[in-house]
Amino acid sequence: MGHIHEVQTLAGHTDRAWHVAWNPAHPTLASCSTDKSVRLYSYSPSPSPSAAGPSNFHLSSTIPTSHSRTVRSLAFSPTGATLTTASFDSTVGIWCQTSEAGLDDGPGRGGGGAPGSSDAQWEAVDPLEGHESECKSVAWSADGRLLASCSRDKSVWVWEAVGPADFECLAVLMEHSQDVKCVTWHPTDELLASASYDDTIKLYAADPFDDEWTCIHTLVPSSSPGTPPPGTVWTLSFSPCGRYLASGGDDCSIRLWERVPRDSPTTLRDAEAGEARPQEGGRMGPWSAQGVRIGMGERYTWEERGVICGGEGEGDAHERTVYAVDWQKGGLAEEEGGLGRIVSGGGDGRINVFQMTAPPADAPPAAAGPQWRLVARVEDAHGVSDVNHVAWCVLDPAKAAATLRALEGGEDEEEEEGGEEHREDGERWKGARDCFASAGDDGLVKVWRVEP
DSSP states (O other): OOEEEEEEEEOOOSSOEEEEEEOSSSSEEEEEETTSOEEEEEEEEOSOGGGOSEEEEEEEEEEOOSOSSOEEEEEEOTTSSEEEEEETTSOEEEEEEEETTEEOOSTTSTTOOSTTOTTSEEEEEEEEOOOSSOEEEEEEOTTSSEEEEEETTSOEEEEEEEETTEEEEEEEEOOOSSOEEEEEEOSSSSEEEEEETTSOEEEEEEOTTTOOEEEEEEEOOOOOTTSOOOOOEEEEEEOTTSSEEEEEETTSOEEEEEEEEOOOTTTHHHHTTOOOOOOGGGOOOOBOTTSOBOOHHHHEEEEEEEEEOOSSSTTOOOSSOEEEEEEESOSSOGGGTEEEEEEEEETTSOEEEEEEEOOOTTOOGGGOSOEEEEEEEESSTTTTSOEEEEEEOOOOHHHHHHHHHHHTTOOSSOOHHHHHHHHHHHHHTTTGGGEEEEEETTSOEEEEEEEO
8 A cells, every 4th residue: 555645734724724725827725714814835846856746835925814704615716816715704705816917817917927826916806795604615617617605504606707806696506405515516517516414415507598507416325224324415526537426424435426328319319419409589409309408417317336435444434524535637547547536534534545447348337336446544644633624736837827718718729839838847746646735623734745
C-alpha cells in the first residue's frame, strides 16, 4: 500500500475549519471557518524533481468577509477570478479579483495579474440573497456560467453568472424534505446533484424546451434487510468522466452510482432519428421519431453500482460518518483502465485514497460498476478531530484560460503564443494532482501528497 505524506500544516483559523478550495488558475489554496474568515495561501513548486507538486505554502491574505456567521463552504470559479462563499447567515458571498482599475474578469486587464493570482486583491460585491436559513454549500458548473447553492431551508438555487459581479436567479428547487447538505455539478453536462438530510440524492437539469429547471431523478441509497436506513447523505462527487457519482454519509460508506442509457424504443434509440423542429409556441427541442420529447431525464437513469463499506478492513471506508469525498483525475492512466482517484474524510479522523478502475469488459450488467483499491490511508489526520473536508489540487492554468476565453466568446483552442508557456507550466506543476488538502475541527488546514 502507498503512503500519504504530510506536506504542511497551515494554522491560523481560531475556530473549526470547514472547507478548502484550490484555485484552478493560479497556485492558491483557500479555507473557511466558523471564525467567519477566509484565508488564502500561496504555494510554489516543489524544489525536488522526484516530489514535484505544490510545496512551501504561506499565507498571502485574509479576507475577514462581511458574513455575520460561520462560513461553511467556498468555491473558486473555473477561471479562478471569482470566489464564492456559503454562510450560516443565509447569504452567498461573492468575491472578485480586482486591480487598480477595479473589478478584473480576465488576465491583462488593468495590471491585476492572472485570474486568481496571489498578488491580486479580492473585493466583496453584493451577496446573493434569498435563502431563508443557513447556506451549506456552493458549486460552479464546469463552464463557469452557472452557480448553485443550497441551504437548511430545504432549497437548491441555480444562478446564472451574467458578469463578474452580476448574477440572476434561474431556479429555486424545493425537492428535498430536509436540510440540503451539498451541491455539485457534472464535469461536462448542465446536470446538478444535491445531497440531503432526507437520505436522498436529487439530480436536476433544465428542460430542453423551456429552460425550466426540474428534478429529473431521485436516488435512494439501498439498505440490507434488518439493517437501519443509510441516513443523511453529506457529500457528492462526480467521476472525471461523468459516468459515475460517488456519495458518502451517515452509513460510513461510499456509494457508487452509474449513469445508464435508457434502452427504450421511444426514447434513446429513436432520439437519434428525431430532429429539433418547431413546436407550439415556437419552441425547438429534440424529439424522437414518434414525437416523444428527449431530455436528459428521458435519456438516462442512475443505478447504484457498489458500496465501499464502513468498518475496519483494509478496503473499507470509514467507521463514522463520511463528510467529504472528492473524485478527480490521477493515479492509473486512462488507457490502463484508470477512472481517477477518490479521497475521503470523515468523523473518525481517517483519510482514505482509493484508486478507481473501469469494470472488466466481460462483467455482467449487475456487476458492471467501477472497481476500487485502497491506495493509502491516514488515521487521526487531525488528531482527535473530525475531518470536515478533503479536496484534490485542481491547478490547471491552461484549462482556466480556455474557460475564460470561451466565456468571453473567444476561441476555445489554445493561442499559439501561449502554447510553450502552458507546456512549461505543466512540467513545472507535474505531480500537483497527487496533492490534496483537508480541513478539520481542530481549526487546521493540512496539505498532503500521495506517494507510491
